[in-house]
Amino acid sequence: MSAKSFPVFDLSRFETATGADREALGAEVDRICRETGFLAISGHGVPQEVIDRAWNAAHDFFDLPAQEKHEARAPYAGYPYGYLGPELEALAKSRGEDTPPDLKESFNGGPLSVPEGLNDEQALAFCYADTIWPTGPAGFRDAWTAYYRAMEDLAARIMQVFAVALHLPEDAFAATIDKPISALRALNYPEQAVPPKPGQLRAGAHTDYGSLTILLPQAGSGGLQILDPAGEWVDVPPVPGAFVINIGDLMARWTNDRWVSTLHRVVNPQLAAGASSRRQSFAFFHQPNWHQEIACLPTCLAPGEKPKYEPVLSGPYLMSKFQATVKPAA
Numbered sequence: 001m002s003a004k005s006f007p008v009f010d011l012s013r014f015e016t017a018t019g020a021d022r023e024a025l026g027a028e029v030d031r032i033c034r035e036t037g038f039l040a041i042s043g044h045g046v047p048q049e050v051i052d053r054a055w056n057a058a059h060d061f062f063d064l065p066a067q068e069k070h071e072a073r074a075p076y077a078g079y080p081y082g083y084l085g086p087e088l089e090a091l092a093k094s095r096g097e098d099t100p101p102d103l104k105e106s107f108n109g110g111p112l113s114v115p116e117g118l119n120d121e122q123a124l125a126f127c128y129a130d131t132i133w134p135t136g137p138a139g140f141r142d143a144w145t146a147y148y149r150a151m152e153d154l155a156a157r158i159m160q161v162f163a164v165a166l167h168l169p170e171d172a173f174a175a176t177i178d179k180p181i182s183a184l185r186a187l188n189y190p191e192q193a194v195p196p197k198p199g200q201l202r203a204g205a206h207t208d209y210g211s212l213t214i215l216l217p218q219a220g221s222g223g224l225q226i227l228d229p230a231g232e233w234v235d236v237p238p239v240p241g242a243f244v245i246n247i248g249d250l251m252a253r254w255t256n257d258r259w260v261s262t263l264h265r266v267v268n269p270q271l272a273a274g275a276s277s278r279r280q281s282f283a284f285f286h287q288p289n290w291h292q293e294i295a296c297l298p299t300c301l302a303p304g305e306k307p308k309y310e311p312v313l314s315g316p317y318l319m320s321k322f323q324a325t326v327k328p329a330a
């Protein structure tokens with residue numbers, strides 16, 4: 001996909017628009033979400049300093065010797081947070097495809113606090129499990145927390161756009177995402193000096209699970225591809241100063257498949273790129289409240305039409321999806 005055809009949506013323009021202008025901008029997002037559900041968001045207002053601090057902290061973390069990174073590792077396969085070393089997860093497995101594990105390493109963190117009164121054991125053991133913080137680099141946790149907060153705020157603003165796009169009251173999603181169980185993942189794709197195994201990718205083809213993902217691919221980097229409606233893999237171009245967002249499976253379900261959760265992957269660099277091929281990204285997986293029932297939205301059903309899916313609960317749904325990608329213990 002050329003930079004020209006990849007849609008860029010200016011959030012600040014939407015937020016200052018009123019009346020029919022606002023509706024028209026919502027309609028534009030509706031159209032994109034029906035086609036691919038992938039777009040860039042400019043005018044997002046996230047301070048560059050918050051982005052840079054988190055980015056550099058993640059970069060310095062991935063630079064640490066393996067042994068130090070392992071001190072923050074997830075304690076067992078299927079634990080959602082902490083450090084996950086290279087070749088421990090195969091995203092394509094979430095679709096039942098058997099591929100070698102992905103060539104990525106990641107650091108993962110969950111919600112910043114547990115909502116008062118929440119005592120659901122599954123929720124506490126899964127999405128509210130402790131983030132295993134690394135001891136270094138200095139300032140990592142603060143930088144991470146500030147970025148996580150900025151993503152939570154941005155996700156809530158994008159959900160307002162989605163509400164308008166779906167002809168719902170603007171605050172229709174507010175009560176469904178006031179105790180979100182989102183996760184932030186920093187990804188590092190190490191340089192590749194040796195050829196990958198057959199079928200092995202940096203990140204295998206997958207769809208995301210939640211309502212919305214906010215991606216920050218490394219500036220100027222390639223590798224992220226989406227399967228377009230014609231069935232062809234096309235590059236998502238880096239858009240300077242913007243985040244890339246995409247619709248996840250839960251939003252597709254919520255909209256009765258009006259919106260699509262598009263298959264995407266991160267492909268390997270050319271072998272010749274060798275040592276210069278390292279790539280970093282941030283992915284914020286926004287997810288509604290644990291107990292939120294996800295049932296077909298009223299505006300996504302034509303008269304006489306039936307919902308395609310049974311309602312599900314946000315948290316247990318996410319948990320079952322996540323656990324399908326974990327490499328079984330040897």
Ligand SMILES: O=C(O)CCC(=O)C(=O)O
Binds near residue numbers: 283
């Ligand atoms: O690193 C990227 O650009 C994409 C990562 C991704 O799709 C994911 O982690 O779900």
Ligand SMILES: [Fe+2]
Binds near residue numbers: 206207208213264
């Ligand atoms: Fe993804």
